[in-house]
Amino acid sequence: MGWHWWPSDSAIASTTYDGRDKCANLGACTVGCAQGAKASSDITYWPHAIRAGVEVRTRCRVREISVNENDMASGVTYYDVDGNEHFQAAEVVVLACNGVGTPRILLNSVSNRFPNGLANRNGLVGKNLMFHPYASIQGIFDQPLDGYMGPGNCIWSQQFYETDRSRDFVRGFTYEITRGRGPVATALTGMFSGRIPWGEEHHQRYRELFNQITGMVAICEDLPEPHNTVSLDPELKDSDGIPAPKITYKLSDNSRRMLDYAVDRGVEILEAAGATDVMTEAPIAVGGWHLMGTTRMGVDPEHSVVNEWGRSHDVRNLFVVDGSIFVTSAGVNPTRTIQALSLYIGDTMKKRLTTLFD
């Protein structure tokens, strides 16, 4: 069909490297790597940070950030695992609680100087929440696909990534064409979609699917819309009594049309590849993993929460380094961009150390 495609960058360790072992194709990467070969942040960043003197206090919950009379953050109040309250004074506060946790802390940080929440003078904290609506399109093939025998990395296609005015939606999506499923995932897909029944017939119908399913998901670029929000729930609190976040989100017509288009094209390519049947779901019910946009970045303090290097416009020693600072969602998984932005913001802070609060 002449579509664009490319192998996904997976950063598979071909040799031992910086505390990671060599990949041995165990194939269960998403649930963690028994070989210690997966570049998860517990074995990439954290050991370096701890060696450099970082102290990690786990199982603590921050309630709020305090500010002084100069509009500078002075520290955070948090609860430890036993519910004891502490105050940690700070010269600089860096938030990395992602698209829901970060606006929640800011909105909970109410003071005389910031009656609507910290860094929220323009009212944008918590607004423009974006997810990635996903479509799943899975083909059933006649031949064995051996998809469970290696890392679950994928190839992807960005044939429909950019805006095309001939379509009835703006922006676009990436297809992530995944490997086939292992035995348990096949059973779950089959049983929950009604293709594998309970009872005697289970075995035969299972064998018609096992090792014969492969397909893709389409990760759709959601648009920033001010009515999709993270706010504070007026009633609900967590076990430390901290007001809980409340999420208000409506799938836009644009995203709906994009999902439908992605399903139609996905069915086309799977059928062209020889699928005898195709299963689809859009949006997938278990999605909503990528949380973006709720403290957006920008040069204009009227229209953004942090500046172009992650510093709050309102509070000059407060930084955000997570998906909240995305301005658009992009039709790709966000985490490497979050990491790149965090590294960039860290570098910028270092370079500007003497003028950091100007």
Add this chain to the structure above:
Amino acid sequence: MSNEETLLASDLPLSEPQREILRTLIGSIIPASRDYDAPGADDPLIFKDILVTARSYTDMFEAGLEDIDQQAIRDHDGVGFAALSETDRRAMAEHLSRTLNPFLRTLVSITAQCYYRDDRVMQALGMEPRPPFPKGFTIEEGDWTLLEPVRRRGKLYRDVDG
């Protein structure tokens, strides 16, 4: 690989009658098959794995199993689920499979998880009965020349403004 944790009798989740309802129910979901040389989900080893795995859902399981039993008693003149005739049990299982409540969804997930990691079941599917660790599979190198047409197409992206 099945869950090899040992269950002490005093540790067993659910009462004995509840365990019997559960065993009957999972046997209705995945019965043994002579044609495919496969055990049922009610096989003693797989059942034990299911019991251990379900331990964190004990409250949900107790309520869900009780509910099914009461339904059987109501519809079948006082006969509980585990004692139903095969025809009645099948009919009731068929009905349950079409009305998956949160308990049944959890039960189906756990049953599938434990069943399809059993060595005998994997063997019956033609798989090597082993976890991928510590010996992964050999993956053949792909044919990178397949990317040539993509390279020739040039870039897809607009340049950043300015």
